[in-house]
Amino acid sequence: MQYSEKVMDHFAHPRNVGEIEDASGVGTVGNPTCGDIMKMYLKIENDIIVDVKFKTFGCGAAIATSSMATELIKGKSVSEALELTNKAVVEALDGLPAIKIHCSVLAEEAVRAALADYYRKIGREIDFEVPEQEEEACHIVPEEE
Numbered sequence: 001m002q003y004s005e006k007v008m009d010h011f012a013h014p015r016n017v018g019e020i021e022d023a024s025g026v027g028t029v030g031n032p033t034c035g036d037i038m039k040m041y042l043k044i045e046n047d048i049i050v051d052v053k054f055k056t057f058g059c060g061a062a063i064a065t066s067s068m069a070t071e072l073i074k075g076k077s078v079s080e081a082l083e084l085t086n087k088a089v090v091e092a093l094d095g096l097p098a099i100k101i102h103c104s105v106l107a108e109e110a111v112r113a114a115l116a117d118y119y120r121k122i123g124r125e126i127d128f129e130v131p132e133q134e135e136e137a138c139h140i141v142p143e144e145e
């Protein structure tokens with residue numbers, strides 16, 4: 001399978017990995033087929049995404065696309081982030097193999113899920129499609145025995 005240099009770079013050196021303790025919105029999405037999970041944290045001030053972090057338990061393309069998605073929305077307004085599509089993420093990574101496109105969908109959904117959580121928290125009506133949320137993903141950070 002051919003991966004672009006950008007995909008390999010974001011896979012090997014993912015940007016914005018981690019979590020935000022006092023996040024304005026958190027979203028967790030998963031793909032039931034492959035079992036991969038993505039969790040996105042947003043810090044939003046005056047409707048601008050001032051910080052974003054993610055954790056992905058998944059394949060290399062899922063890690064690269066979530067990393068790129070965080071780069072694309074950082075510093076953007078909430079409405080701009082809502083316009084982020086998986087296609088834009090794939091383009092920014094110089095493409096993905098066809099069987100890996102679904103991984104980029106997870107990145108788009110994670111952003112939307114976190115934005116929906118933000119809307120809920122501030123009592124704003126959610127006027128966009130919200131992806132199904134995963135149960136709180138305890139398997140992202142395994143509990144210590």
Ligand code: FES
Pocket residue numbers: 031034035036058059060061062100102103106
């Ligand atoms: Fe599941 Fe990539 S194989 S997100």
